[in-house]
Amino acid sequence: xxxxxxxxxxxxxxxxxxxxxxxxxxxxxxxxxxxxxxxxxxxxxxxxxxxxxxxxxxxxxxxxxxxxxxxxxxxxxxxxxxxxxxxxxxxxxxxxxxxxxxxxxxxxxxxxxxxxxxxxxxxxxxxxxxxxxxxxxxxxxxxxxxxxxxxxxxxxxxxxxxxxxxxxxxxxxxxxxxxxxxxxxxxxxxxxxxxxxxxxxxxxxxxxxxxxxxxxxxxxxxxxxxxxxxxxxxxxxxxxxxxxxxxxx
Numbered sequence: 001x002x003x004x005x006x007x008x009x010x011x012x013x014x015x016x017x018x019x020x021x022x023x024x025x026x027x028x029x030x031x032x033x034x035x036x037x038x039x040x041x042x043x044x045x046x047x048x049x050x051x052x053x054x055x056x057x058x059x060x061x062x063x064x065x066x067x068x069x070x071x072x073x074x075x076x077x078x079x080x081x082x083x084x085x086x087x088x089x090x091x092x093x094x095x096x097x098x099x100x101x102x103x104x105x106x107x108x109x110x111x112x113x114x115x116x117x118x119x120x121x122x123x124x125x126x127x128x129x130x131x132x133x134x135x136x137x138x139x140x141x142x143x144x145x146x147x148x149x150x151x152x153x154x155x156x157x158x159x160x161x162x163x164x165x166x167x168x169x170x171x172x173x174x175x176x177x178x179x180x181x182x183x184x185x186x187x188x189x190x191x192x193x194x195x196x197x198x199x200x201x202x203x204x205x206x207x208x209x210x211x212x213x214x215x216x217x218x219x220x221x222x223x224x225x226x227x228x229x230x231x232x233x234x235x236x237x238x239x240x241x242x243x244x245x246x247x248x249x
Contacts, residue, residue, distance in 0.1 A: 006202050007212040015045035019132045032142040032215040034199025037162050038116050039211035040145055046117040079103040097233025122163030123228055130165040142166035146196035159200030161192035167220035169232045
């Protein structure tokens with residue numbers, strides 16, 4: 001049986017110790033701890049005052065073209081690896097192999113006039129947190145840093161893992177038979193993303209003050225390997241959605 005257990009934590013408004021903020025919950029061996037990426041960012045002080053951002057000429061041009069805040073456009077340029085396209089109010093950008101409106105930069109759940117960025121080194125943070133649980137509490141846990149994400153053609157948000165530690169984030173099912181004996185040829189199981197979705201469903205999107213959840217009883221392949229975003233992402237020029245949209249032009 002799988003349990004999804006919320007962890008309520010008081011609102012944080014400045015840098016804080018992430019591990020200490022999670023103490024007090026009765027963790028068990030083999031728990032998977034899902035953390036809001038924005039909560040992690042806040043712990044690292046990855047919050048920017050928009051009034052202090054100086055916009056470049058390119059940012060001003062993009063902001064005018066796509067009807068968006070010029071300083072947000074500048075932040076997206078700084079935080080992105082690649083900008084796919086713009087839509088009114090947003091730039092669709094890729095950062096660390098993942099596409100997101102405005103490169104995942106958010107103006108919700110932060111003080112007015114500020115924006116919150118993704119964690120600087122999300123996989124490093126996940127690995128460090130995993131090791132803390134092992135050394136301080138003597139238990140094996142998995143860590144997922146999760147964000148909410150829009151899915152193509154769907155209303156509302158779901159979850160996506162921006163980093164993980166302690167278990168294999170993706171399972172290769174190619175070569176296995178399905179229920180009818182057909183051999184799977186292209187199927188991979190996005191384990192970390194599935195767990196992130198469980199966590200996001202419980203954490204909520206507004207004022208729940210639940211920035212972490214524990215998934216207990218999940219079946220994962222435990223691993224001490226150190227992962228990176230390339231272990232969870234497909235190159236943008238091979239992505240089925242982006243390739244499909246581009247082929248219609």
